[in-house]
Amino acid sequence: MTTLPVASVVVPKRTFALDARAIKIVVQRDLIRTFQDRTRFISQLIQPVLFLFVLGSGLSSLTGSATGPIDLRTFMFPGVLATSTLFTAMFSAMSIVWDREFGFLREMLVAPVRRSSIILGKALGGATIATAQAVIVMVLGAFVHVPYTFGLVLTLLAEVFLLSFTLTAFGLAIVARITQVQTVMGLMQMLLLPLSFLSGALYPLSNLPTWLSIVVRFNPLTYAVHPVRTAVFAHLTLPDTVRQRLNPPLTWFGWDVPTWMQLGLVAVMGIGLMLVAIRQFQRVE
Amino acid sequence: MSAVEVRGLKKSYGEIEAVKGVDFDVQPGETFGFLGPNGAGKSTTIKILCTLAKASGGSASVAGFDVTSQRDQVRRHIGLVFQDTTLDNYLTAELNLRFHAELYGMPRESVAPRLEQVLKMVGLWDRKDSKVITFSGGMKRRLEIARGLMHSPRVLFLDEPTVGLDPQTRASIWQYIHELRQQEEITIFLTTHYMDEAEQCDRIAIMDHGLLVALDTPAALKASVGTDRVTIRTSDDEEALKRLPDAIQTGDGIVLNVEDGEGYVPKLFAELGVPITNVSISKPSLDDVFLSYTGRTIRDSEVNPGMPAFFAAMRR
Numbered sequence: 026m027t028t029l030p031v032a033s034v035v036v037p038k039r040t041f042a043l044d045a046r047a048i049k050i051v052v053q054r055d056l057i058r059t060f061q062d063r064t065r066f067i068s069q070l071i072q073p074v075l076f077l078f079v080l081g082s083g084l085s086s087l088t089g090s091a092t093g094p095i096d097l098r099t100f101m102f103p104g105v106l107a108t109s110t111l112f113t114a115m116f117s118a119m120s121i122v123w124d125r126e127f128g129f130l131r132e133m134l135v136a137p138v139r140r141s142s143i144i145l146g147k148a149l150g151g152a153t154i155a156t157a158q159a160v161i162v163m164v165l166g167a168f169v170h171v172p173y174t175f176g177l178v179l180t181l182l183a184e185v186f187l188l189s190f191t192l193t194a195f196g197l198a199i200v201a202r203i204t205q206v207q208t209v210m211g212l213m214q215m216l217l218l219p220l221s222f223l224s225g226a227l228y229p230l231s232n233l234p235t236w237l238s239i240v241v242r243f244n245p246l247t248y249a250v251h252p253v254r255t256a257v258f259a260h261l262t263l264p265d266t267v268r269q270r271l272n273p274p275l276t277w278f279g280w281d282v283p284t285w286m287q288l289g290l291v292a293v294m295g296i297g298l299m300l301v302a303i304r305q306f307q308r309v310e
Numbered sequence: 311m312s313a314v315e316v317r318g319l320k321k322s323y324g325e326i327e328a329v330k331g332v333d334f335d336v337q338p339g340e341t342f343g344f345l346g347p348n349g350a351g352k353s354t355t356i357k358i359l360c361t362l363a364k365a366s367g368g369s370a371s372v373a374g375f376d377v378t379s380q381r382d383q384v385r386r387h388i389g390l391v392f393q394d395t396t397l398d399n400y401l402t403a404e405l406n407l408r409f410h411a412e413l414y415g416m417p418r419e420s421v422a423p424r425l426e427q428v429l430k431m432v433g434l435w436d437r438k439d440s441k442v443i444t445f446s447g448g449m450k451r452r453l454e455i456a457r458g459l460m461h462s463p464r465v466l467f468l469d470e471p472t473v474g475l476d477p478q479t480r481a482s483i484w485q486y487i488h489e490l491r492q493q494e495e496i497t498i499f500l501t502t503h504y505m506d507e508a509e510q511c512d513r514i515a516i517m518d519h520g521l522l523v524a525l526d527t528p529a530a531l532k533a534s535v536g537t538d539r540v541t542i543r544t545s546d547d548e549e550a551l552k553r554l555p556d557a558i559q560t561g562d563g564i565v566l567n568v569e570d571g572e573g574y575v576p577k578l579f580a581e582l583g584v585p586i587t588n589v590s591i592s593k594p595s596l597d598d599v600f601l602s603y604t605g606r607t608i609r610d611s612e613v614n615p616g617m618p619a620f621f622a623a624m625r626r
Contacts, residue, residue, distance in 0.1 A: 129396055
């Protein structure tokens with residue numbers, strides 16, 4: 026047997042570049058895994074199709090002239106986009122429970138990088154996947170008269186990316202301590218529909234019963250759905266009365282919360298939830 | 311400098327003291343066997359050495375770095391192969407190793423040659439593009455060993471590297487371990503429940519009830535628990551017994567307990583004066599050692615497949 030030269034150990038200094046490499050590879054792995062699993066990717070597209078073309082078309086006959094000159098489905102589109110982002114982002118966060126159950130999480134947690142890099146990689150991975158999926162949902166939007174312009178597409182993508190980052194961080198913070206896939210499945214069932222139903226994704230925020238209008242304002246998702254809808258409505262030509270009914274300003278005690286502030290709120294929540302998730306994963310025995 | 315240095319190491323979980331003050335050193339290049347019944351504090355000690363748990367007292371250093379204050383340095387210098395697989399089944403063998411290389415910040419230019427080197431060492435080079443899910447248990451373990459070696463660690467921790475594998479695969483894993491010792495300047499720290507594997511270590515430590523109860527070479531440990539047993543048959547047992555006052559007559563023949571069986575037998579042949587027709591020497595086994603230090607046989611203390619392990623087996 027030939028003796029190979031003893032491999033020298035090169036210990037890189039802990040630098041930002043090193044953590045960046047770790048973040049990148051964690052994102053890459055999530056992307057590879059997702060696009061390998063086409064079934065999952067496609068099955069997550071079924072839901073927006075159902076909402077938009079089945080539920081939307083069906084309800085159109087009921088609402089009739091209530092939506093004025095615009096298609097109900099155009100109105101629903103921003104909510105459908107946000108809801109599908111919610112599902113994809115949360116499922117991405119869930120993958121860390123799988124990684125834990127099948128042992129791979131350990132491989133990541135024993136590596137000589139900051140745990141925050143691993144978690145940040147997971148959140149960015151989830152955000153990237155959700156945004157990629159949003160691109161496909163946006164193609165569906167073209168069939169329901171969403172008045173796309175280049176600027177609108179960019180705005181929507183940026184908003185979806187921000188939202189999906191926050192939602193993945195939210196998911197990670199929730200699942201951090203969960204060790205079993207079954208548990209997390211149940212938990213997601215419990216969270217996902219209430220979150221989307223209480224966000225104004227599928228109905229306008231005007232004329233809501235008081236209790237509902239309060240609950241909606243406590244739901245973080247509301248602050249992501251509203252900017253998306255506002256962006257779409259900005260490109261529609263509508264009588265003011267219709268606009269007022271379908272896309273009323275989001276208010277706190279009668280004060281209009283500006284769009285930048287809503288997005289800022291989503292970003293701050295994203296960072297906060299990220300820190301919570303990192304803390305959860307940083308606990309050493 | 312020792313590869314592993316442990317001083318007064320303690321670890322408590324609430325009221326329970328899992329490790330009650332342990333001291334030992336592992337020399338560079340050594341293959342060090344770490345034995346003990348379940349619940350002896352063995353896993354806790356390893357977790358601390360691998361920076362996966364914090365010590366409650368005492369200190370430990372691995373490859374010259376303190377496990378508490380220089381956590382990342384320790385991690386970069388050790389390779390870990392756990393009992394349970396930590397591979398990504400849906401990635402190829404190569405991607406699993408590349409992922410590892412990135413996480414460990416290996417210099418980019420060294421990744422490809424090292425990848426080839428370690429995969430060839432464990433005989434998986436031709437399967438590098440296959441997904442891990444298509445691998446057998448033995449192949450997965452070999453891939454884990456390759457991955458543990460990917461970043462050229464100074465100390466390789468192997469936790470039950472051959473548990474659950476068939477004898478042939480076990481033998482081949484040990485073959486790789488031996489080659490590894492020749493090829494790389496590496497210290498191997500391993501736990502095992504197989505006596506024949508413990509036998510192959512340079513030194514063995516036995517832990518029980520949170521304390522180190524024995525630490526020496528396999529030969530010295532065996533010598534410490536008893537003497538060699540020489541059994542002879544002669545053409546005239548009565549005469550032989552007269553001439554050997556310490557001997558005992560048993561159904562198997564005349565039994566003598568001596569310090570050094572191999573050295574004693576030639577003298578016996580030369581000096582007994584009674585023709586010897588048959589001779590056998592039996593040495594105390596490591597199982598005798600284990601039994602004498604822990605009160606249990608190594609087999610009895612083997613991993614009891616509790617519920618989680620059972621489910622893990624079902625899932626496969």
